[in-house]
Amino acid sequence: MKRDAPRGRQSLGERVRGLRVTLWTLIVPPTVWAMHFLFCYLWVAVSCAKLGAFPRFPIAFVAGTLAALAIILASGWIAWVQSRTPGDDPPHDEGTDIDRLRFLATATLLLAGLSFVAVLFTAAPALLLTDCR
Amino acid sequence: MSNEGDKTIGSGRQSAFTTFGTEAAWLAGLTGWMVLGAVIIALALAALMVTASRSREGALTHRQGMRLVLWAGGIVPSVVLLALLVVTLPAMRPIRAAGDDLRVTVTGEQFWWRMRYQPAGAPPVTAANELRVPVGRDVVLALEGGDVLHSFWVPGLAGKMDMVPGRTNTLVVHATRAGRFRGQCAEFCGLSHALMAFDVVAMAPAAFDAWLAAERRPVTTAAAAGARLFDAHGCGGCHAVRGTGAASAIGPDLTHLGARETMAAGIQPLTTANLVRFIREAPAVKPGARMPAYPQMSAQDATAIARWLETNR
Known part of the structure; x- marks a missing residue:
């Protein structure tokens, strides 16, 4: 983000930086990935068992996948903003609040990237296989 | 060869x-x-x-290094793998x-x-x-x-x-x-x-289509000496040869055995000698098979049965 970004955006960024960061927020993206993974299996299994065929218009599936991606993106964006909190150069290994924030934020950002790709990789087979066998 | x-x-x-x-x-x-x-x-x-x-130390700035990691370690592998997935998944259908x-x-x-x-x-x-x-x-x-x-x-x-x-x-x-x-x-x-x-x-x-039509026909050699021996030795207790009385489904159907090129489930060329050996000593050729050995059967009888099976094409 540039320095001359609109004021509203900056204040949003500042509000985001003020959010509490814990190990629980760190595992939000991989948890969403895991739940989406489970959701994929359940959706295909239930569809095949109840309908006997792969649904042609997988609205529930697309909606679930988009929701998962949106949560991961939001989590990643928050982490990205938090990771840019001004402070010393890396490594962020001091016992200070800012270093703790930036360490957790960077880790969350990387996990969000991984989880985003993972959700796409999980969704692709469900959308492209289209066969219950 | x-x-x-x-x-x-x-x-x-x-x-x-x-x-x-x-x-x-x-x-x-x-x-x-x-x-x-x-x-x-x-x-x-x-x-x-x-x-x-x-390279000398410092040939890349920290920023350039991070960018290299991002592209070579993150974006390019993800895109390549996703492309591979998208290309190969339809083939699994x-x-x-x-x-x-x-x-x-x-x-x-x-x-x-x-x-x-x-x-x-x-x-x-x-x-x-x-x-x-x-x-x-x-x-x-x-x-x-x-x-x-x-x-x-x-x-x-x-x-x-x-x-x-x-x-x-x-x-x-x-x-x-x-x-x-x-x-x-x-x-x-x-x-x-x-x-x-x-x-x-x-x-x-x-x-x-011609082969299937031929395969469908029963054998016409039910009166041959080999057919009588096949019956007398009880081969029909396990095997079927359509056109004779043998109709059991325990062992392989032998109706048009002569039309096959291999025998004993693809492990030997179909020859009279191999057939005779299999008829008399199946467990030696195929350990654990359900077909018993017939040491009491004479070589002449086994040969006659083998020749008869081979004529059923």
């Missing part, structure tokens, strides 16, 4: 690189591209490591079978294959240890396990699929060129698992 040699396990007859089916051909092509891609990535990585080890496709129920038995051809609108024809498929037509293989787990694998035709007692797995195949190939059991199923193979003959559609 002589003709005799061609009847045995010839090189390339059972190879995923000697393809004669659409699925196997696609897989072989994909393997080629994957190997090429892997070699390029390995060479690029080696070049990068050589460059990195020879089974061929859609139509209602009027030829259906062959293949049942794995210890240690042979029961083949039941079910063409649309005609009664089924039972054979064994040789799968014939018409080139250019989809064929639905209904795979079943008769006793224990087996796995149906014709590397040149398609991927392998398990044969599970109590359920039917469906594999739709599409042969693209005529020829004689080979498949074998790919799931350990007992003592003679390694001796459980079969021939696959892909034929022009007209030739296939």
